[in-house]
Amino acid sequence: MPESPAAARGREVRERLLAAAIELIPERGWTAVSTRVLAERAGVTPSVVHYHFPSVTAVLNEAVVGFMRQALGEVEGVLESAATPVEAVDAMFASVDRYTGADPASLIFVEAYLAATRDEHLRDQVAQILGEFRGRFESWLADHGVPAPEATAAVLAAAVDGVLLHRGLGGDQPSSAEVLRRLVA
Structure with missing residues (x-):
């Protein structure tokens, strides 16, 4: 059964609200995103925000959860192209090279x-x-x-998060990939 015009409009408005949240979080910070600001960015009235979501927090939560799933899905795709554990570490760090730690995606995380x-x-x-x-x-x-794969996966994932956090704080960052390659070699 095809989607009704009203349902399509509702879905489109929800998508605009989620997209607006993803734009606003890195621009203003989580706590500065209000109903009014979110509605304005999405091109709707404030009452429409609360028609589709119980709160601004609910919009922000849903937006970042979707964003994080997508971002981590991309990293997984990069890992699938690696033939060896060392290549996997290199691929993982190469996949985050484009992030400065102060870019919108890093700030969302x-x-x-x-x-x-x-x-x-x-x-x-x-x-x-x-x-x-x-x-x-x-x-x-x-x-x-790779020995201790559970612990190794946890340390490597945390290392990537840490590198991005430190990049956002500025300063030159030594290559972490070389050190982490030893964990999997």
């Missing part, structure tokens, strides 16, 4: 991690996304003979 420390539901969702990513990475590492 930082803001989401910070918000998750104060929001149990968001924390559970982010933990699930990261756990799924680490689980698939762990399986890849195990299939390629």
Whole structure:
């Protein structure tokens, strides 16, 4: 059965609200995104925000969860092209080379991690996304003979997050990939 025009409009408005949230989080910071600001950016009235979502927090949570799933999915694709664990480390770090730590995507992750420390539901969702990513990475590492694949996947994923966080704080960053290659070699 085809989607009704009203349902299509509703879906389109929800998508605009989620896209506006993804733009606003790195621009203003999580706590500065209000109903009015979100509605203005999405081109709707403030009442429409609360028609589609119970709160601004719900919009922000759904937006970042979708964004994080997509971003980590791209990293997984990069890993699938690696033939060896060392190539996987190189591929993982190459995939984040375009991020400065202060770019919008990095800021979305930082803001989401910070918000998750104060929001149990968001924390559970982010933990699930990261756990799924680490689980698939762990399986890849195990299939390629890396000892302690669970711990190795956790350390490598955390190292990437840490590198991006440090990049955002400025200063020259030494190559982490070389050190991390030793974990999997």
